[in-house]
Amino acid sequence: PAYVAADHVAPSRPGRVTGKVVDGRAVQLSWAAAHDARGVRSYAIQQGGVGIHVVGGAQTATVVTGLRPGTRYAFTVRAQDAAGNLSPASTPVRLTTPGADDHRGTTPTGFDVVSRHTAGSYYLDLSWDPPRVDGVITEYQIRLDGDTDSSLVWGGTPPAGRAHHSLYAGQKAGETHRVRLRARLPDGTWGGFSAERTVTTGH
Template sequence: MQRPPTFAAFACATAVILLTACAGDDKDTEPPAPPPGVTAQVGSATSVHVMWEQAADNKAVTGYDVFQKGVKVKTLPAAKRMVDIDRLAPSTAYSFTVRARDAAGNLSAPSAAVPVTTPAPTPEDTKAPTPPTALRGQVDGSRAVTLSWARAADDLGVTSYDIYQEDSRIHSVRGSEATARVTGLRPGTVYTFTVRARDAAENSSSDSDAVDLTTASAPGDDVPSTAPTDLKATVRKGSVDLSWTPPETGEPVKVHELFLNGKPATTIVWGVQPPAGTVTYTLTVTDKPGTRYSIKIRAKLPDGKWGDFSAQRTVVIGSQSQ
């Protein structure tokens, strides 16, 4: 004979229903805060560079939307907090705001509106500015650096300076400035920075000399750097001479990997006993004069893993290295 449900069975079923209802109430309905620190700087007669700081959220920001007078013009992932707005009209006033999004689709209120006016066009300007000089840098803890340089010259005027890290533009400041603070870096990491000047006709200078900066280790992190140091690159006829100091690992470093323009190019292997101290390698090149190479090195550690990358060096075939 089938027995009727007991009180305990009814209680359990009720508990399940209540738990299910509670779980449904856990939906994220709180929007992020508006992004702070929004700036808009002229890049040229037809472009503006918009930047902002990270917005706060009760869980996590997943992206940002950039608006021009209420019309969305760009959508970006959470890790990116700067963007160039192109194809603008010269001699025109614009106003930009930024809104943050979270995983639940909640959208923040707009940031404070930032006005900017593009300069007049310079259609006959084909002359690039001179490169900035005397680039210097200071490490600001484990996640930021401050760069400074001597201003470039241009026949009609520099409108902005673009900061590059290993050939990727990561920051821009207006042409009247000669310093920039770069944030969002990783602790205990070597970075190679260069700066280019840009005018209103979008002519960019060549790179400044490079500066290498290593951010401080995170608090409590006593792990030594595994990056090769003192990388030097000298252009010769048909080759590039490289030299560097392998990292201190407690054992000889027998293998290094050489990267050209961000991609692995060759593995350098020494025998049972690699050279002590500074090591050298000659890279044969067959490309025509004017070809540009970005070079960096990493070592294979005794545990078989690859270590951190060295600072990057940029050379141009047929000219001296940077």
């Protein structure tokens, strides 16, 4: 068989990206094709640096759905070749969907936190119902005591139904913590924060 050299060269940056609003939940994007010595396999649409949509390499336009009314977006396009090399991001297209964003439906609900003591350490056991949105939520931001943020990211498809996560809370009893969280929505933006819960270790 003929020897095929490994491909380490990324496609060129997609050019002339334009966009127009379709309605409060969709926009149309178009761009000039990127170039690659072995062909462009796909284009990734990103919003705020987060991948939200993928189309085939023969396409130079798409409609992005699942957006929220009254929300500012910054879309970029990156080309990918068969070897997985990603082009630089295109210049951003900034669009604002019409309507009012009331954040309803984007907030985790039924949020509950309990303290647990195991092997000399305290943990905060979190449970919540994910927001009901179009698409899958794979990332949450957990805010502890009003200032410390940690990310919770599921590698694959998260389990259906109620979500659970544990935070390490040290070895001292009687320490009070405040916790709330929010979801990274399928459109790449952050949803509203859950209600804040207060829990004391050892109680």
